[in-house]
Amino acid sequence: MQVTGIDITRYGEPAGGDFEIIVAELESDTGHRGTGYQMLFGASGAGAAALLRDRLGPLLIGEDPWLTGRHLARMRASLPRRGADGIARGAIAALDTALWDLKARSIDAPLAHLFGDARDAVPTYANCAYHLPPDQLAEKALGFVAAGHRALKVRGTRSFVTPAEATARVQAVREAIGPEVRLMVDVNGTWDVDTALRQLKAWEPYDVYWLEEPVPPEQIDGYVRIRERAGSTNIVGGEQHVGLAEFQALIDRGAVDIVQPNVAVAGGITDWLAIHAYATARAVPISPWNMQMIHIHMAAGLANVKWVEYFMPDNPLLALKARLFAGPVMADEVREDGVYLVPPTGPGLGLELDPEVAAACRID
Numbered sequence: 001m002q003v004t005g006i007d008i009t010r011y012g013e014p015a016g017g018d019f020e021i022i023v024a025e026l027e028s029d030t031g032h033r034g035t036g037y038q039m040l041f042g043a044s045g046a047g048a049a050a051l052l053r054d055r056l057g058p059l060l061i062g063e064d065p066w067l068t069g070r071h072l073a074r075m076r077a078s079l080p081r082r083g084a085d086g087i088a089r090g091a092i093a094a095l096d097t098a099l100w101d102l103k104a105r106s107i108d109a110p111l112a113h114l115f116g117d118a119r120d121a122v123p124t125y126a127n128c129a130y131h132l133p134p135d136q137l138a139e140k141a142l143g144f145v146a147a148g149h150r151a152l153k154v155r156g157t158r159s160f161v162t163p164a165e166a167t168a169r170v171q172a173v174r175e176a177i178g179p180e181v182r183l184m185v186d187v188n189g190t191w192d193v194d195t196a197l198r199q200l201k202a203w204e205p206y207d208v209y210w211l212e213e214p215v216p217p218e219q220i221d222g223y224v225r226i227r228e229r230a231g232s233t234n235i236v237g238g239e240q241h242v243g244l245a246e247f248q249a250l251i252d253r254g255a256v257d258i259v260q261p262n263v264a265v266a267g268g269i270t271d272w273l274a275i276h277a278y279a280t281a282r283a284v285p286i287s288p289w290n291m292q293m294i295h296i297h298m299a300a301g302l303a304n305v306k307w308v309e310y311f312m313p314d315n316p317l318l319a320l321k322a323r324l325f326a327g328p329v330m331a332d333e334v335r336e337d338g339v340y341l342v343p344p345t346g347p348g349l350g351l352e353l354d355p356e357v358a359a360a361c362r363i364d
Contacts, residue, residue, distance in 0.1 A: 001028050001065060003061055003065055004028060004029045004061070004062075005026070008049050009025075009049075010022050011023065011320065011324055012320070012361060018041070019042075020040045020045035021037055021040075023094075023353070024037065024038070024097075026065065026099065028106065032102055032106045033102065034099060035101050035349065036094040036098035036100075038091055038093065039264060039321070048091050052094065056091060059078060060095065060099070065106075068270050069270060071095075072096055089242055093264045093265075093268035093269075095268075096267075097264075097294060097349070101349045105347045105348035118300055119301075119343065120343070121341065121343075122342075123307050123337075123338060124310035124339050125153060125309060125310060126312075127152075127315060128140055128141050128154050128173075129153060130155075134169050134172035149338055149339050150181050150338035150339075151182035155169075156186070157190050158190035166185070185212065187214060189237075191215055196211065196214035197226060200229070200230055200233055207232075208233050210233060210234040211226075211236070216240075217237070217240040227256065235256055236257060236258040236287065237256050237260060238250060238260040239260045241265075243266065243271060244274045247266075247279065251282050256284070259287075260286070263298075264291060272288075276304060279304065286304055290311075293328055295308050297343065310341070323357045324358060325351060326352050327344070327350045328350030330344060
């Protein structure tokens with residue numbers, strides 16, 4: 001099998017905005033297609049699309065898609081001197097994901113089967129990271145609990161709320177959902193060590209299960225200091241970290257209890273699998289961030305994936321993606337300990353675009 005064609009398409013909200021999805025589709029000489037995508041926040045997709053179309057994509061033409069490790073190395077080598085980081089890393093990840101999808105589709109198997117397992121249901125925690133006043137956020141969280149969720153995450157990011165307002169959110173949500181539901185808080189790396197330690201002390205009455213990304217990703221020393229004094233709260237992070245080396249540093253330094261690699265940010269499925277293998281060897285669980293249409297396959301095929309993040313369609317982080325992709329379809333399964341997602345059983349990732357939405361959102 002060889003890659004014979006590449007299509008790169010940009011999508012955005014028809015009304016405008018700075019959020020885009022770039023879809024990369026690979027075609028093979030066997031008639032199979034593989035799909036990957038890149039999400040861009042606050043950056044123009046024109047440069048990323050040009051990079052995919054003119055520099056990275058042509059490297060795959062005529063190549064065997066099964067040799068994903070080779071292709072990843074070649075794409076990175078084509079952008080020397082750390083040029084393969086940032087937006088370029090996301091572009092490479094989109095093509096790497098499309099290669100994995102193509103491989104699985106060519107043998108008519110779900111992607112999870114290529115990883116060696118096939119869990120029939122994957123546990124989730126609900127993303128309740130809406131920027132709402134505390135009482136309205138508490139009402140939103142209560143709706144998740146009524147639907148069967150037994151773990152949920154709110155946001156206390158400093159660019160949106162002060163630490164005091166974050167505490168008001170935590171208090172209101174905990175009082176609404178009761179003591180039996182796990183409550184997580186994400187601050188997106190916007191605090192410093194002192195703020196994190198003060199907040200953890202203030203939150204002791206609210207039994208916060210985890211604090212996510214308490215400091216910027218480069219401050220691994222800060223992660224270590226916070227975790228040493230976090231008490232019963234887990235410290236998690238990794239959604240902004242890239243490549244195996246950075247995750248090795250997080251794990252080897254004892255900076256986190258759980259790591260959160262994201263396929264698009266970390267460098268693609270090939271890199272993600274290396275991170276998973278290292279974390280598993282060190283007995284550190286994985287809970288990937290966002291992109292549940294891809295991560296559901298990792299969770300189904302790899303036992304060390306603790307959770308996938310569950311998004312409702314009205315979540316601003318998911319609005320365009322939820323409309324653009326008609327597949328894969330994932331069913332909910334409510335159990336006593338929470339809501340599970342039933343992984344897709346079709347070939348590959350199961351990514352399918354809604355033709356009407358795609359036509360309306362396409363950026364020419």
